[in-house]
Every structure is written in structure tokens, then in C-alpha cells.
Amino acid sequence: MSQPPYLHPPYVSSRTRAPLKPLVLLPRAEANLKGPVFGHESVRPSDSDLTKQHTGAPIGERIAVGGRVLDEGCKPVRGALIELWQCNAAGRYAHERDNHDAPLDPNFSGCGRTLTDADGNYTFHTIKPAAYPWGNHENAWRPAHIHYSLFGQGILSRLVTQMYFPGDPLLAYDPIYQSTDEASRDRLVAHFDLARTTPEFALGYRFDIVLRGGDATPMER
């Protein structure tokens, strides 16, 4: 099962928000719908650098996160809109309803956007987010993560997910990360990537994403 279930009782808020009646299966041809098209008039190149949105530099470990967006046929998805948001290096979101007792950073808003290029590539510059507590269960902490929202070729390729960091001990205890099978959740963890690491400037991570759609036949061996 590559996608998480709706009802996942260890994730407490799914208990009152997941649908409980059977879903109605919609054939792909019936479900598919073209979506909005985003261009560089709505997404500027500077929107992908979360470290340069204020007068000063944000506190934290500067990182470059990038990768490729592919369809299920392993073809690049060009022009895909990626929206990204995250907490700061202290584990606090710049959101009025985040009441975690950690400092806000006046130089960090934590949101960005970009479009994939002709080969499906994207890159963001940001700072590494931190873990933070949440009320799901006793001593619950979310592993550090970056939220991703993607628009591909149509409605079926719409995806909202989260990227995690390698080696995070909190992954083993997180009911959101643990909601899918092992192979699927492994792919939510970025890889440290020395090739994306800029000397004297920022560590690099690679996070590739596969959107639904395209020819899903297996690649030639």
C-alpha cells in the first residue's frame, strides 16, 4: 500500500476526520481533470530562496533541497508548481496558531514556491527545520520535516506530502510518517547529497517526487 489510509488510529485527529463509509471508485478517465497552469508571472525565481525574504539572514543550518519530479512512467514533469512551508530552526511556525514555546525568527517566514524546469528539476534554499512537540500522544514530537504541495498535469497528480531528514530518531515514533508501508515511507526521507552541497555555503539534500499520471508500465530492464 503506497498511500496511507484515511483512518489511522495512532494519528488521533484521523479518528474524527477520516471518512468511515466506503469510498466510491471513480475510473481514471472519469476522474481526470486538467488543472490550473502556473507560469513565471505567478512564481518568481526569488520565491525559491527562503533565506532571502527579509533584511537579515535566518538563524539555522542553511541547506539546498532539490531533486526531480517524475510521473509514474518515470518521465520528468515540467512546469510543476511546488509550494513549500516549514517551521524555523527552533521548531516554531510563523503561524498565529502555533503556540509552541520556541522563538520566532524575524528573518524567516518559512514559505516558498518554485516551478520545475524542462527536466523536472527543482531547487529550494532554506534552513533546516527542527523537531517540535505536538499533542498527539504523551511526549509526541514531530520529526523535522518540510511540507510540499505539488500540481502536475491534472487533478490526479495533485500531491501534498512531507519531506523528512535522514537519520532522524523521531521517525520511528511518528504516526504520520509511519502511516504507510516501509518502502513508501523510506522515499519520504531525503538523501544527503554531497553533489548538491555548496562549499562554504550550504549542505545539499536530494528529494525526488513521483506524481500520479503518465504511462505506468515498468521501465525497460
Add this chain to the structure above:
Amino acid sequence: MDATASQTVGPFFRIGLSWLNGTGTGSATVRGRVIDGLGQPVPDAVLEIWQPGGGFCRVPTDKDGAFCFATSRGTLTVLIFMRGLLRHLMTRIYFPGESDAALGLVPADRRHTLLAREIDGEFVWNVVLQGDDETVFFDF
């Protein structure tokens, strides 16, 4: 290769998603609320209205779980995101007199959950996440 796994949009999506919020365009106004399994309004949901032909509107719920948007008539597909949903939901809104193949797949006794009711010149359509009148959601 299988698609990347979905994860919840969480409670703080406004930071990243609100730049695209809109109120829609068209002569029909649709109002509703999102209600959870305890009968409580959901103040932290965001709906995406996908119209035939590429029309798109993103609208969050307010503190009362309410949303409102303008649209032209025609069957609407709605994606729903919120904390508590590990994957987004897909449903549809049908205006009076509309029907299609998808509606025909829905058990007759549940079709009413997809129909917008005309009240005082506007249309009312609610999202009920659980219970007797649970909205029909599509597996896609």
C-alpha cells in the same frame, strides 16, 4: 514507479498555501461548512475547487468551519485537505438538474450529499466527514 506517499497538510498550511486563496468567479455563490465526526466545525481545512476547463479556486474554512466561493454552473470537483487527513479527499458538487457518469456510480441513498441546494438565490453544500449523512468521497 508508484507515486510518492501523501502526508497530511497539517495545521499550519496557511503559511505556504494562502498566496493562492481566492473567492472564485461566476454567477453562482456556493456556501457551506465542513463538519467532523463529533459534529464540530473544522476551522483548519482548505478546499480546492476544480472546474471543467482548468478553472481553479482555493478557499480555506474560517473559524466556524465555513467557506464560500463564486463559480459558474457545471459540475465541480472538490479536493479537501486538513489536519487529520493523511491523504486529501475528492468529492463533487452537482447543481440542480445536473448528473453524470460519476453520480451514477454513487448509491442512490447517498447522492443527496453531492447536490447543492438552492436557498435564497445561493447554493448550499456541506462537507460532512463522518456519520449518517457522510459526504460521498471518491477513490481515485
